[in-house]
Amino acid sequence: MKFQIPIGPQHPALKEPISLRMTVEGEVITDADIRLGYNHRGVEKVAEGKNYIQNIYLTERICGICSHSHSTCFVQGVEKLMELEPPKRGMYIRYLVSELERIHSHLLWLGVAGHEAGFDSFFMYVWRDREIVMDLLEMITGNRVHYAINTVGGVRRDLDEAQKAKILEGVATLRKRSEYYLDLGANEPSFVARIAGVGLLSLEQVISLCAVGPTARASGWDRDVRKEDPYAVYDELDFEVATADTCDVLGRVVVRIKEVLEAYKMIEQMMKNLPDGDIACKAPRKAKPGEVVSRYEAPRGENIHYIKANGTDKPERLKVRAPTLGNYPATVEMLKNGFIADIPLIFAAIDPCICCAERAVTLVSARTGEESVVSTAELRKLALARTKNAPVKRNAVWPL
Amino acid sequence: MRIAAFLPELLRHLFKKPATIDYPFKKIAVPPGFRGTPYLRPELCIVCKACERDCPAEAIEISDVDPAEKRFRMIIHNDRCIHCAQCVDSCPTNPKAMQIDNLHEIAADDRHKLKAEWIYVRAVIKPKAAAPAAPAAPAAEPKA
Amino acid sequence: MAVVRTFLYLLVYPGILFLFVYSTFCEWYDRKVYARLQNRMGPTHTGRFGILQPIADFFKLMAKEDVVPEAADKGLFNVLPAISLAVVTTAGLLLPVWNFDLAGPNWTSFSGDIIVMLYLLSLPTLILFLAAWSSTNLFSTIGGARVLTMLFGYEVPLFLAVLSPAILADSWRLAEIAAFYQAKPLLLIVNIVGFVVAVIAVQAKLERTPFDIPHAETEIVGGTLTEYSGKKLALFRLTIDIEMVVASGLLAAVFLGGFPGGPFVGLLHFIVKTLFVIFLLSLIRAMTSRIRIDQVVSFAWKVLAPLAVLQLLATILLKGFLS
């Protein structure tokens, strides 16, 4: 029997709206299609009407999980446009937050992968330990999700000795736990049965479909912006690019845990070599006309911001590419010939951040801007009227 | 692969204290420096509008009430506020007129109830010698 | 008088009321154990330690709007929850806690009641399939197909595992099997493999992780129960709770030496032993991740079924040796 099943726009496996349309025969997927556009906020258009300071916070809100990555990518570009030389201590703190964010993002993903596989205990334990890094971030920056620590020319908050000690202590605990999860993830039979050999993506496919980040690295494509284009502090740090060659979801789990372990190493180095001095330099409000391409290795892969300045305090054009968008074509390939049961795992394995990928289109107009309270009865009436006008469409086709 | 690889970890935690807390009844303190809700100290505000200009969410609104008396009104739209504290950074006075506290449980059933409003007379910048503690003008009480 | 007694038997103890209270307690216990294994708190607020939470959930669902999809087979869709509840409650009556009188077989304890019990415990699965199929939802349909596929996997190992102690005891009556093992407790050790197989099969029957494939929420939304809401969903959930109690009662009767000691001590035995079995079920649930449907079937036939056959062989050999 051949039929199409819709995954999304609203589905328990998806934390954000996206639509995956699967054509399945029995339990096997024969074709997959992805449809975006449920989460558009028009960030690129809005950015053209805001000044550089405001845009830091705007870009931060492109993503909730890797918020620091977008704002750092933007700020890096703006600093180049303004020809600023931010002080070293500020840079260390900025990229310290980057690495902490990478840890938090990967642990979050690890928990979600467990949850998608129905391994809820794993999910609970990983997320419990993720609290440690969340608390560290809250302590350093003043908030748990949107850190708002970047400013043009440096960072906004300094670190003191007590905080440094706490970071090192937290990292030591987390390292122990991460090693345990690496061991567990590779040894619990029911979990391994679910993730090994699932969602295969060969190296040739990675290259032709331009996949990025851990998805690509799990297929042996060892590219990492931090290594190949070492921005700011990364050329002073000693780390390795984590790769795996199993090309499946298991490989992606292993790559992410290895990256987390590398991040602990980097944080310890940064804490040891934290220079003294200022944390920020004074920045002008306007940037000279010019253009810059800023790249940043976010937890999910390469972020790229293209900023064009026109001499005012607002950018002429800000183009944002979030890594998830780059992984969608690869996802479609991975889904083909999989089982229905593998959909959430394969899709989750790219660590999709849907609102990241869809940042950039329309301003959702709130029609009149007026708010009114509708009673339940009225709502029901409206819903009934709506159903009557649009009778049940059998075998409805996807409107595309 | 090991059968029941997770078992020791699970049993170890069976009688341990839970990691979660009973939230609305027990709370954990936020760390110092937490960015909560912004508020104004009207006795210090010189109405330079730097905060209004830099606010990414357009949550600060300053308008004239009575130009002759130099009376102004500031509304902080907490329903729009994104708690970035850029207004505090942008504020040029010393001590800062814009402040942020660590209140974070500010939910309300109507977003219009979240607006905070101050009507005040513009402060006059005093020479550096004068102590900043003395309020520059009689301040109006916050109405919100 | 007999009529009143029968009614009390059906409605109060051990009928619907007792099973309702005890099964909600078991759900609370399961949730609490599961939460504590995960270092969480579990339900805390409704009643002391949240003990009334499942009852509160039940009544909340009863009060919710009940939606019947337009394309569904309405008759079947509406009546199935009640039938499944009736079936498992009937199965509950057959447990040898309240029919411990060995000498007097009656309508709730007769030779062959173990077979009836197993049959009654298979029915909810079929009803779940029918419910899924009658709701015509795509996700339900996939869930229904999965329910049946899984049924073929675990049913045979369960039957083999549960029947081998009966063969050793040389009886098809639960009370007599229990009495046999109470007399010779050492023989329980022989059935340990069967017990393990049966616990895993019951886990699959109750559709709990790692066998929660028919309603795997991250794959097929609500699976079999996607379209159910309100009262019908409440009844289905109650069914699953009672099924858990009855199935663990069955395992306790067959593998853990039954419930000796008359009405009160026997009940105590029942509670302790079922809670033990439920603890094992919770542990399995916390320990594993959901596996795929093809993996379930191959696991059932490649691991569970051979183990069950091994158990059967061992039992038969032992029986020949003993006699």
Next chain:
Amino acid sequence: MTDAELIDKLKADLGDRVEIANPARRRLFLKVAPGDLVAVTTRLRDAYGVVLLSTISGVDLGTAFEIIYHFSTPEHDFNLRTEIPRDDPRVATITTVIPGAILYEREVQDMFGIVVDGIPDGRRLLLSDDWPEGQHPLRKDWTHDRPKEVIPGGQS
């Protein structure tokens, strides 16, 4: 290979089909005519290992659209730029060379109303189904006025 060496090599190889700028270390901006786009991309892929397309940016210059293809190799970032007239915005697809470009080309189609010739799957990517035809949000002449906030009860 340093930037200068690479530029010399590219100049010798591609001749005057490209204008090369090098505003920062590792960053190369190559400007080509729209007609040469596919040929240059193919050449870059085959001879220089330029396979990772990061994204495609469009910029509305007022009289023309500028399309920038951001590629990267482990040593260099190639930004291939082409300009097409605003009144007839057509550009050839590069999905024949880089299959992963498909989503970015669809995005450019949505946002700027640029027609990508030969795109294998030209459906809308980001705009909603009921979005009116001919409206392209990232064009500079497309503006959106936010409705003023109205508070029930009248006070503001």
